[in-house]
Amino acid sequence: MFRQCLLCYLSGLLPVMANGQTHRSDTITDRTHQLREVTITESRRQHVVTSTAPLHILDRQQMLSLGVTDVADALHRIPGVTLRDYGGAGGMKTVSVRGFGAKHTGVSYDGVMLSDCQSGEIDLSRYSLENVDHLSLVIGDNDDIFIPARNASTPALLNIQTIGLPSDDTRPHLVAQMKTGSFGYVSPFLRYEQSLGSRFAISAIGEYTYAENDYPYELQNGYQIVKDRRTNSRMNSGHGELNFVWNTSPGSRLSGKVYYYDNDRQLPGQVRYYTNLSKETIHDQNFFGQLLYQTRHQGGWSLRWHAKFNWNASIYQDPLTPRNYNDAGYWQREAYTSAAILYVPTSEWAFDYSADYSFNNLTGSAGRTINSRPYRHSVLQSATAKYRSGRLTALARLLYSLYLNDTKDGNSAQNMRRLSPSLSLSYKLLDDYDLYIRASYKNIFRSPTFNESYYFHYGSTDLEPESTDQYNLGVTWSSEADDNCSFTVTADGYYNQVKDMIVAVPYNMFIWTCINVGKVRVLGTNLNAHATYRLGANHQLLFSGNYTYQQTEDRTTTESPYYGNQIAYMPKHSGSIALGWENAWVSLSLHGSGISSRWANNQHFEGTDMDGYWDTGLTAYHTFRWGTQQLEARFDLKNLFDAQYEIVRFYPMPGRSWQVSLKYQL
Secondary structure: HHHHHHHHHHHHHHHHHHOOOOOOOOOOHHEEEEEOOHHHHHHHHHHHHHHHOOEEEEHHHHHHOOOOHHHHHHHHHOOOOEEOOOOOOOOOOOEOOOOHHHHHEEEEOOOOEEEOOOOOOOOOOOOHHHHHHEEEEEEOOOOOOOOOHHHHOEEEEEEEEEOOOOOOOOOOOEEEEEEOOOEEEEEEEEEEEEOOOOEEEEEEEEEEEEEEEOEEEEEEEEEEEHHHOOOOOOEEEEEEEEEEEEEEEEOOOEEEEEEEEEEEEEEEOOOOOOOOOOOEEEEEEEEEEEEEEEEOOOOOOEEEEEEEOOOOEEEHHHHHHOOOOOOOEEEEEEEEEEEEEEOOOOOOEEEEEEEEEEEEEEEEEOOOOOOOOEEEEEEEEEEEEEEEOOOOOEEEEEEEEEEEEOOOOOOOOOOOOEEEEEEEEEEEOOOOOOOEEEEEEEEEEEOOHHHHOOOOOOOOOOOOOOEEEEEEEEEEEEEEEEOEEEHHHHHHHEEEEEEEEEEEEEEEOOEEEEEEEEEEEEEEEEEEEEEEEEEOOOOOEEEEEEEEEEEEOOOOOOOOOOOOOOOOOOOOOOOOOOEEEEEOOOEEEEEEEOOEEEOOOOOOOOOEEEEEEEEEEEEEEEEEEEEEEEEEEEEEEEEEOOOOOEEEEEEOOOOOEEEEEEEEEO
């Protein structure tokens, strides 16, 4: 079904493949990041072509033109990404890349990594698309070497970059938006920003989201189709941000952010036949504050310093359990700092040294789950060299990781230290064409999470870290056939392996424990295309498409009956296609994404296979402008053909739904 839909889309859309690019040579230190938005877009596009490792970028204009509705939807447009979505607005959404799993995928917010020391997974539903300038995913090492060491400590990194400051004038700028949609969805958003002189600017963001999420679904029970509605699914969340930028002197800048998120929601749980009884709730709160200071000196020296404090609370309640036995609360705290020094002695060479320190601890109200009050000191150091001359770009990095574990009570996990090398190359094959070939290797490891080490009847303090190796070989071709037609195509083949994979195995019926026995091998290929065809001054067609083939196999032991099985929730085929028509009247976007069938567990038990799906959407929008003001009206029709499917087993996704938004900008 998935492949038939994909071929149908391709046959209709391929004739318009073309993509507009304005080419601009980026510097070895990527200094173009602070220029105006149009220049940033041009530099990003060229950076995708020349990058030594796979790099995918979606900016605000692309997300609007191609009908992206939220962060999860944006990730469907990137090849190699597998998303776990528990359904509905506010349902937990985690991302994994190329079969590595969500715990191996880092997520940074304005350049500073987000962390969850308890589970190791970042819930992307917490971050609003309304304040995002662009999303970027780098698989391997980032060509921008002037980064914290922690940002290089994962096989893949998703960066959420918010709208920057300062603006070009001292007038107040205001964005007010209201969204409403199916199943009781309402979400107002407000952003205020202003430059208070030539050197200081501030912004404030507020967002509230409410949704009943009581959408209908169908459930197959043998030959019987059961129709029901989602219950106990209410979402009630809000988040706010305060930001400032202070240009302290020419070449120096201090910026800061204060972030707060609160979500008091019901948990519908897994769907069951004949009953939907559930009264579980969870209250999530997250606060963090971060600072960034950067300065540039004579002689090619630059300094960048980060500091962050993060606090996270999660309170779970289940009133249906006798004596509230399952109720639990957890509190995480993190103090983090990083310093990076960049030295650029010539136009060809650049060197970076980064050192990070963080302290994490976890406490819980339920002594039967995590009662040892664990904490961890982490020290990461990276040394990076980058060479760029003519056709060749080369990058080499060595990362040293040190984790010191301890507890207030009980036994602690073992301390861990590793050296992790990486190397990546990019070479321009032809002088007259933007045709590049790239190759990269990266070794990295993941320390066990606090859940894996300390959770009652589940964790083990004897765990070794997971070790990963990733190899990539790819090609990128960008071309402008004429002033009206251009395109960019990328293709990558990759091989990944995970050693000492942490898996949970049963000790008896009621007790499970984590051990290092797992091995996973991943073979795959990614294809990606972006195109634009200009029909006139105010008309153009846009195309974006990607396809991934991924064989993610259990290679633990040849004696196991499950040897060679595809890992749970990893589809072999996935892809997306979007076609946009921008015009002077009502711009339109038709888009779809889907995956092939997959399994809900690694053992492939009978009846645990999950059907593939294809989800199609339609977007219409228009912007009215008068003077310095504008009003954007947008309509989204999601799941156009009312496909019934699950991304996570027993968590049905919404069928056909709609969303309307009005955005005013001053």
